[in-house]
Amino acid sequence: MTIRINADQIIDTFIRYTTINTTSVPDNNQLPSCENQYKLAQLVVSEFSNVNTVETSINANAITVLSLAANSPEMPSIAFFAHLDTAPDNANDTHAVRVKNYDGKNIVLPATGEEITVEAFPELLNYVGQDIITTDGTSLLGADDKAAIAAAVEAIRYMVANPEFKHGDIKLVLLPDEEIGIRGAKALNVAQLNADFGICLDCCGIGEYVIENWYAGSAKMTFKGVTAHPMSAKGKLVNAVLIANEVINALPENERPELTEGREGYFWVNKITGNTVNATLEIALRDFKIEGYQSRKALLQSITEQLQSRYGHENITLELSDTYDNVKAGLDKKPEIIASVQQAMRNLSIEPKPLIMRGGYDGSVITPAGLPTVNIFTGAHNFHSTKEFLPAESLRLASEMLLEIVALSAQEVPA
Template sequence: MISKDHLIKRFISYVTVDTQSDPKSETTPSTEKQWDLARKLAKELETIGMEDVSIDDNAYIMATLPSNVDKEVPTIGFISHFDTSPDFSGKDVKPQIHENYLGGDLLLNKKENIVLSPDYFEDLRQYTGQTLITTDGTTLLGADDKAGVCEIVTAMEYLIQHPEIKHGKIRVGFTPDEEIGRGAHKFDVKKFAADWAYTMDGSQIGELEYENFNAAGVEITIKGKIVHPGYAKGKMINSMYIATEFINSLPRMETPEHTEGYQGFFHLTQIKGDVDETKLEYIIRDHDRKHFEARKEVMMNLTEDINSRYDHDVVFTEIKDQYYNMREKIEPVMHIVDIAEKAMKELHIKPHIKAIRGGTDGSQLSYMGLPCPNIFAGGHNFHGRYEYVPVESMIKATEVICKIAELTAKQ
């Protein structure tokens, strides 16, 4: 049995280290503070008995659990990221442990009256009677993805301590900067040398995912012309008005708050401007590759349409693809999804196979030659003050890792 207290202690030791990444940084890792947990993890892997533990100049960590069977079996991997989102503070995380959750409101912060309520977050009710870990409501928790990191380390420790569980060679990898879309950019797939892998980076118990968004980032610069307002007739060009026109010309109902399932969207993430210049930042998401390309074309056509009304270009749009739907790379090797599904069923977990409305390191790694579906890590409400994780889900995720290793050796 996985020790509940041991797992909680390990998880808290991770989330109390600030590892927030920074999209504006050009270094890897994007923040120096990510090294604090990276070095801790490398040392911990050595302590529990992992072999070939390495940490490179960019803070990518790898380690090996040697095979304990006398036959050739595939080498599999388990991967998680240790950075946390820049969307909300990850500094001075104060975890709170709620034993035997009764199914009602959880008061996270009495002073600021911050309440985690099942009336708003309905998934909470399914964890009645379990142990929940939250914050005090002033920071995120970091279960995305320190829960995954904790589960992998704990699973490897368990397998080392229980050699009666037969498995092939297992590789583990921990990455920085996943939250800013760069987690796999410098991942050495050749060095990792696994036949396939799983990211432990999903949400609720049972999730098993091998589809994700196609993704692009868009930077739009709108150039205006500042003139004294008393003499501006026929001369001033207000970039903020043009920005407003651009925003309002996109489909209003094709935004994150109006879409679900396989529906894609345009998402305005930032706006900053004055009369002379306004900058817009968007992300484009769609599971269907043709629809994804069409969304990019909509933005470029809108740019051309607005520019055609002026005697010079005023809108400058730059689109950069970020990652693609990994389904294309997973479908030819669907047995790796089947193994994970079987592992869950043998542990009496109902698999919930769905498409990710986002991306993981696995989506990029799959295109780099390492097929990499995604498995639940247990957390909910990522990137904000209401993030929580049921400890029982983390224990089940740890058991899934061990069971996948066992089933792969039996294939």
């Protein structure tokens, strides 16, 4: 197998990107939610400033597009997608550590003394002898999704440096604030990309690719009560917090995140605030089937109407919103995309591992907007944790995957 992507170079690129703290800010409604997402976008763009065949743009929302002109115009146009932000689970600056020639033992994170243990993460043993990138224990690594940016950048570098490698128009699209509601993808003009299909790199261990995710939405309920002094409250006091609790008790007991797996959906009560007079309840809704998703919304509507009949229509409100869709319907319309992913993996001696994803990604918004977009591995493990780790060879192969899919786009791959 020809090695096209240099391991040391892609590791250096990735670690350089991790030094820019792009933690998204959930309570900031601006896009992007932090200025450093611009800074990272500008760094990526600067790396192609002297390349005549690559055009770049960054808009006011930090949505960034790098366009590599086709050298074979008859080939499909492909868009690579990655997101600029990292999860708000930990906002500390990243100090990446490269563990060379991993020996199969627990990995000690130097700043905290915490360990990434083989007992907790037995998949570590798949990478004995390889280099593994971790944090020092004080932050997230940010492989979600800076590993994707590095993989795409190095793939484009290769195509620029090797004009004999045939390709159609290639676009790298960097999107802000995926971690806090897939905001960047929702602000993207998908039609302007003029691409035939897309590839997100926002997933999992080597060989994994997403064939389906769930429908996702949210509900926000507000409750108004009536206050009274407790010594004379009988028949007067209406406790808004207890009305909110009635909603919680009316939800199916076994349909919670901690009690579900696989293709089972849930209601996730994730925030309750308030007092006797005013209370707010927030609930996430998830289901793999559109019928199931709609029935979850209908149940909340029914509960709301029952409470309104008891406490007054003006005192109970329900706001429902859709977050993203299941990509399965869109991908099923173009089975050649998944076929190319599978064939690319086989060509690179990677075992294909289809994944039903209990989550969403930028493609969950981009696919329903008309651009079928599959999600493939970056190679990282344990996202959103100080114990996140990235095997270097998996990262290199993620970049090779992009090149292999581009190469396969010149031919018809049986679905």
